[in-house]
Amino acid sequence: MNLNQIHNVYFIGIGGIGMSALARYFKYIGKQVSGYDKTPTILTNELIESGIAIHFDDDINLIPKDYFVENTLVIITPAVPRTHSEWNYFLERDYQVKKRAEVLGIITKDTFCFAVAGTHGKTTTSSILGHILHESGADVTAFIGGIVENYNSNLIGSGKTVTVVEADEFDRSFLHLHPNIACVTSMDADHLDIYGTSDAIKESFTEFADKVEDKSKLFITTDLPLSGITVGVNEEEAVYNAFNIRIEDGNYVFDVKTPAGVLKDFRFGLPGRHNLMNALMAFAMAVNFGTPTDAIAKALASFQGIRRRFSYQIRTENLVYIDDYAHHPTEINAVHQAVRELYPNKKVLAVFQPHLFSRTKDFADDFAKSLSQFDEVLLMDIYPARELPMEGVTSDWLLSLIENQNKKLVSKEDLIATMLKSDAPVMVTIGAGDIGEMVGAIKNALNEKNI
Structure with a gap:
């Protein structure tokens, strides 16, 4: 076409x-x-x-x-x-x-294409990479699965020769792409309604990885069964390794081991070790492309994040409210790790809206384990998206699996009033459904209470 x-x-x-x-x-x-x-x-x-x-x-x-x-x-x-x-x-x-994926394949076929794959981390990694390339002057267009705060858009740049795309595993969409440089951030089981088994997901990721014939152009984490250039955080065996990590003024500061030697004192503002990993993956791909490391350092320091990805809504001495798109147990664990690292001695309330009946059913025990780590849990009804209800798969059932006793099922209508009753100084809303549409109202109500 x-x-x-x-x-x-x-x-x-x-x-x-x-x-x-x-x-x-x-x-x-x-x-x-x-x-x-x-x-x-x-x-x-x-x-x-x-x-x-x-x-x-x-x-x-x-x-x-x-x-x-x-x-x-x-x-x-x-x-x-x-x-x-x-x-x-x-x-x-x-x-x-x-299909959207087919159109992306057509657009990217005649460009130099960066493709970011993985069950988690696609949006953040592709956003950081798009920002790095755009800030360094590359003729790039990046298609992002989230609203990037620096641009207030899910489109970065207007270039015609270089593209950055999220390589989405859902419906095997990423097999339509033509990547020149690619990465795989993770291969956890997800979308079992499409794939059936975790082995089928791994096979699909392997098929995607094989699209990159030159394995020096494929970047992977150290735990994946793929051939490529390894990237890690505090992993000495990784080809690209972030180490000497410290927090200064709320930012990560770190050094990076690269094939060309050690580079020092990079600064990055998104919290959570998973985000540091995403930044390092984008760093490695940009270096491989030939982007100067001083331009990469400047872009990493200026990256403001993505709407609904550990997005601060309120950040005062008495109250912190964070909103996040997490909809898989691994992603909820990442949110928890980041919150505990930043606010180690404070009570944390988590509001979670499960996304899809199939995902809730497939990962119920893991969801329960992830949510049990928070001090207080408010659980909303399952957001169905494209699905019809499944017998026995309800938020009430999921609530019964959560070991934390400070838990409650709450309707959309009662959510804000229930949150206002909590004494938790740190609050997190989590989920990929329409909870994102409520964030503004939640923020306003919490601000009024704390005036």
Whole structure:
């Protein structure tokens, strides 16, 4: 498919974080962009403000009439059900209908492509890498699965020769990509509703890694069964190793062992050892590309983070409120580690909204173990996203598995009032569902209480 011949791009599921980045991209390069989504969100509001027409009812009559022409590309998200009438309308009339991953593959095929894969860490690593390349003057466009604070966008840059993309394992999407340099940050079991077994996930990651024929261009953690350049934090055997790590003024300061020798005193502001690992992975890929290390150091120090990735909402002497997208037990453990490192002697309240019935079922024991580490737990109902309920898989069931006795099931309507009753000086909201839409209201209520 030749994107130069496309005039209109219509998105079904335009409000998704990956879809909205593509929508911004196509609008930027001069295409006419419109779309549908199920519900209005902060992201859809931002797209509408940028001049993109969006409607929220599955109704063919709401599609702008000038999209019913041959040179229209229709992009869908896997979250949309097969019964969607707009999708079927375009399919039945032989329009060019592509998955988001297929379109990313087309965009990246004729560029120098950095692909960031892994069950965890994709968004943060690709954001840091995109920021490094953009700040160093590279002709880059980075498609990000989160809103990067430095740019208030999920799109970094407007380059035509270099791309940075998240290589998403969901639905085996990353197999559409054409990476020149890639990394794999982790290969934990997830999306078992798609893969069935953890072995199938590993096979898919191996197939992705094999797309990079030159293994000096593939960066991996030391625990992965892949061939590539190893990256680690306090791991002497790693080719790239961050060590001599200390905290100064709330920032990590560290040295890095590289193939060219030791580089000293890098500064990075995102808390948590997992984020330090993400930064080091981006560092290694940028060095391999030829980015000067002084430019990398400057970019790492100026990186402000990603919305909903250990995102500080309130940071005062009496109260800290952090919001995070974590939706897998490993990610919740990472949030807990970062909170305990920064606030070692303080009571921590965690609010968690489970995401997907299948994920809750597959990892219930691990979720319970992760959540039990916090001092107080408020558990919300499971956010279904693309799924129908599963018998016996409920938040009440998950709550019964949590060993911490200071726990409670709470509705969306009662959440803020319940949080206001807590005496915890550190609060964390966690989850990938619509809890993110509540963050502003939670922040305002907590601020009013602490005036």
